Amino acid sequence: MTADHDHVPILEALAEYRGKGRLAFSPPGHKQARGADPAVREVLGDAVFLGDVLASGGLDDRLTRGRVLERAEELMADAVHADHTFFTTCGSSLSVKAAMLSVAGPHEELLIGRDAHKSVVSGLVLSGIDPVWVEPRWDPRLRLAHPPSAADFDRAFDAHPGAKGALITSPTPYGACADLAAVAEVCHRRSLPLIVDEAWGAHLPFHPDLPSWAMDAGADICVTSIHKMGSGLEQGSVFHLQGDLVPPQVLKLRADLLGTTSPSVLLYAGMDGWRRQMALHGKELMGRALHLAARLRTSVERIEGMHVDGRDDLCGAGLAHDLDPLPCVIEVEGLGISGFRAADWLRQHRDIDVHLSDHRRIGTQVTHADDEGTVGELLGALEDLAQAASGLRPVPPVEVPDPAELRLEQACAPRDAFFGPVEEVPTDRAAGRVAAEMITPYPPGIPVVLPGERLTEPVLRYLLTGRDAGMNLPDPSDPGLGTVRVVRESAE
Ligand SMILES: Cc1ncc(COP(=O)(O)O)c(C=O)c1O
Structure with a gap:
């Protein structure tokens, strides 16, 4: 049966809840905004409270017989070619831990690219899994780490034959992508699962010009933040599963160790809506975002003292396999300032917030939400920053090790x-x-x-x-x- 992506089970159930004027004698205690402080209602708007209902025993009945969440998860799985999808509401910080726990247990080894996010390290502390660190591909020129290669994982498995699987981060927050199909092949040759921390890759499945995503590349589990590059609300995250190396029951049981008994339906609704938006309009929306990012990249390149890290900088032998062009990483070292100074100046003087900043660059992320106007504003601010740079020097030097x-x-x-x-x-x-x-x-x-x-x-x-x-x-x-x-x- 083909999935009907017009449907949004969570949003439909919320509309029905409201339409029926259901009366709750259960949490949440604000009871459809009525009990919320007026000042909070004023700032947040009642829509936030109206969408904030109990997941089972509210949105669905007490035995979840309407399968509201399950149906939304099935549609998401269909949209990204996974066998199973689970929605979670504590960010990929939770999802990645659940994924790790479903592959290895205390005192068991897991191969992990050392460029992993801090939530992976928290997962190691909580679980007692022993990490076998796989070296990222370090670029000494740009002082950036890219995901390890398939050969790096192959060698690490040979040295640690007892390892239970592998975890890789791709894309990195800088947009660098691994050769996931090759890494998956290295794992599967040993009948071991590959986890991909794809927190930055929610948009990847929806345009052919974007890098390949974990499920299509054959990974077993992939973790995605729907709020980072997608339209989900903050903390909305999913893990996708395929194949038979990790049984869905195991993943569910282990995720349950970490999850809340009061998941936010608002977050579920954001993820459900994002899936519908992408399934119906993803190609067009992502095509526009790609076009805008290309324009931003070309225009920033014309600003003296700035350079956008592109494919020539980040991909190739010994570097990344592929590049997601939407995170535009701009080098500002040529202006004689640090990324920290640049980020502070943009916020203070132009009310523009960038994503990451370091000793030499800033990361500006373009998504399907941008248009000519927002990108034009960013460009104008970057031009002004270049003009203002002389007043921001000297910057304290950062002693970056080799x-x-x-x-x-x-x-x-x-x-x-x-x-x-x-x-x-x-x-x-x-x-x-x-x-x-x-x-x-x-x-x-x-x-x-x-x-x-x-x-x-x-x-x-x-x-x-x-x-x-x-x-x-x-x-x-x-x-x-x-x-x-x-x-x-x-x-x-
Ligand atoms: C690579 C990576 N994995 C996981 C996370 C955690 O994601 P979340 O903020 O959704 O908890 C992040 C967050 O920045 C990340 O960059």
């Missing part, structure tokens, strides 16, 4: 370091000690240091000079990084 120096020895399991005896030591005396916490520039959220890794001078200098230059480091217990939490010396 790729080899950036990699730390994993002295013990992340979980052991995190939960074991710890102490705080001054950061300038922490070299040689084993970290008991994560230290992560955010965004993009890839930990520079994770629990169990042995700290070194170059990495600590990078973090301290980064902090002084404006790097956002939200993780450590001392946000000012005056001290670092390390494994107690007697326990090392």
